[in-house]
Amino acid sequence: MxxxxxxxxxxxxxxxxxxxxxxxxxxxxxxxxxxxxxxxxxxxxxxxxxxxxxxxxxxxxxxxxxxxxxxxxxxxxxxxxHIFGKGSDKQKAKAHQWLGYANADVHKAFLPLFDAGAVIDDKDLQPKVAEKAQQRVIEIFKIANDNLADKDYMSGEFTIADVYLYVTLRWAHLLKLDLSGYPNLAKLINNVESQPEVQKSLKEEGLDVIS
CATH class of the missing domain: 3.40.30.10 (Glutaredoxin)
Structure with a gap:
């Protein structure tokens, strides 16, 4: 190979x-x-x-x-x-759903926070765009927090979708977004960081845990 x-x-x-x-x-x-x-x-x-x-x-x-x-x-x-899990077809489909959520919804919402100039040229308006984007990101994270109310991982078992959501939560931590009202996301961070493969990736990229 x-x-x-x-x-x-x-x-x-x-x-x-x-x-x-x-x-x-x-x-x-x-x-x-x-x-x-x-x-x-x-x-x-x-x-x-x-x-x-x-x-x-x-x-x-x-x-x-x-x-x-x-x-x-x-x-x-x-x-x-078992990147998308070991469960049923329905569970794996849910893993794909949550991967799409992390990739297309959460990730996309961060763009104005990292580079407001890519959204609007007017520098005077860029802080307002970033502020609105911050509110939007926090709103989107509520969906994940609610979903985790009765489970440890987004589709019920650890999958790559949880890793993508974890990456966006690292960005939120870096940007000091207030997610204190979402305790289930803190639980997810702990659970994802407990996975040996995630620990290996963190070490290989020279990253610290955030839990």
Missing amino acids: QKLKLYGFKGACSFVPHTALNLTGVDYDLQLISHADAKKPDYLAKNPQGTVPLLAIETDDFYLAQNVAILHYLDEKFPQA
């Missing part, structure tokens, strides 16, 4: 397929790059979007971008990893 290589940013959403690879137990290379590196010609030749994550089998000239696509590929190629 050709060795897989994952390109990512430290602490970014590429942490999700990084952890998925650790779940598979296969040999792979991790290359953490800078945002500047992602805009260089050699990287853009592999991924014209200039983003991470990027999964590569370079000897096969195979490059796959986008978290959802990468996770689907890894799940198909390494079913023994």
